[in-house]
Amino acid sequence: MEGLLRKNGLADFWAGASALLAKRAAPKLGPVAPCDILWWIFTASVALSVAADYAGDVGAPMTYIFAIGGSAGCGWLWLLSRTLFRAEKPIERWNILAIAAIIAVESYWHIAGVPSGSGELRRIAANAASLICIGAVVLVFVEVLSGYSAALPKHERRFRQLFALIFGAMIAVTFLWAMNANETSIGAQWAESTLIVSAAVAVIGARLAVSFRKRHPLPARSARKASPAPAASDENLARRILRAIEEEQRFATPDLKIADLAASLGEQDYKVTQCITGFLGYRNFNQFINARRIDYAKDLLSDPAHDGRPILSIAFDCGFNSIGPFNRAFKSHVGMTPREFRNAAAA
Structure with missing residues (x-):
């Protein structure tokens, strides 16, 4: 059952849902907001990361595309959260440099065929990638909770609470239950399906958060x-x-x-x-x-x-x-x- 859902069910559902969501979420007219741009990048990163698990053996160009494009998903979500919860200067130069460093580390970890004798270096890169992802997850919560107070409008407080609740639940399911589960456990049997569903929830939830912020913009601190x-x-x-x-x-x-x-x-x-x-x-x-x-x-x-x-x-x-x-x-x-x-x- 798990293999059937993973190969013929959830994978096809993910591809169709992503295409439909991307078509409907495309901006109609006017300039594209930074949060829209980052949502597209985050969606592409998640889609490439998921697609890499089902692509099988591919040539060198596609290997590098999957490795580089599918990296820094947590980092892109962090940048997106900055545009959602910071009224001024959400993206600074050091943020871009941090994302570039994350892509470099995670890409090196993902790319197969590392020269012999560099196994220790790849192990260090794998540990660094895990640490980076955890750090990015923490930074997302920092952005959500920054400036939270009773003085905020009720709809803004509820938005932040719902964002933190859904994001926290998704992290708990993927990181604490599904990843690195024992091979004989239920978590291991449904690990890949759980990751696909979590990826879809992350993309759709991020789109809804962007739509909310565009309807309820944050007031500028200068005012x-x-x-x-x-x-x-x-x-x-x-x-x-x-x-x-x-x-x-x-x-x-x-x-x-x-x-x-x-x-x-x-x-x-x-x-x-x-x-x-x-x-x-x-x-x-x-x-x-x-x-x-x-x-x-x-x-x-x-x-x-x-x-x-x-x-x-x-x-x-x-x-x-x-x-x-x-x-x-x-x-x-x-x-x-x-x-x-x-x-x-x-x-």
Whole structure:
């Protein structure tokens, strides 16, 4: 059964799914974002790595293509995670140099026919490749958790939590259960199938993460004011503000004023203002409220259950009094009009 699934089932499924996903994920118009480029490179690396196991004996050119192109899969995923979770300078020169070094080490390890007498060198390269992969996996978690705090919007916190959960589960299954399993164990019998499924999950999950980030871009740090280390009281007030705005949806109140929010929290106006512009890092109260309103609007516009609702009705639900201010605020935050965003989400 294992051989049948591996040779005739999962391998064919992987090839067909990869081609279909690549066709649908191709950008339609406009410049290609760095995260899209890195996703394509990561997908190609994973596909070549999987294909090498089924290619059998091939000539020298294909051997080198499989060895070099299929290397640094974990490294490319690390670079992709940097573009997803870093607003400024996600890719620096040392990142590219690190990837080049990873490809060199892993390629040397994969290429067969190493000259005789270099067995010790190949063993060192194999150990280095394993260490590099583990390091890249750790760096992915570092990128996901960097900047994580209660001050982040709810959808951003959930995105990071889901990314870490799925990625961690995939690593646990492949590294802890399937790889190097005893030959008589279930893990060894299903090892290759598990690796193929994990590769497909990694590619598809990475595509979904890229799509989410393009709909919910990270705010640039330059737009946030530099401030000293916050006091515990500031963090506590920030949590209360976010709870009132998000969980109680006070952002949906039309013409909401800073005095109204401060009164509901039992705080003075200036303290709430200082927390929003200092600890939370927004320019003013209006920018803070509009950011929450637009996040909620994006959720409604991308929800198929609300496809038939007029955009004006959604604007009212988000706290806007008319369609004009809603359109301007939405385009300022998202880069497109609400109608264009709804069409893009439906596509």
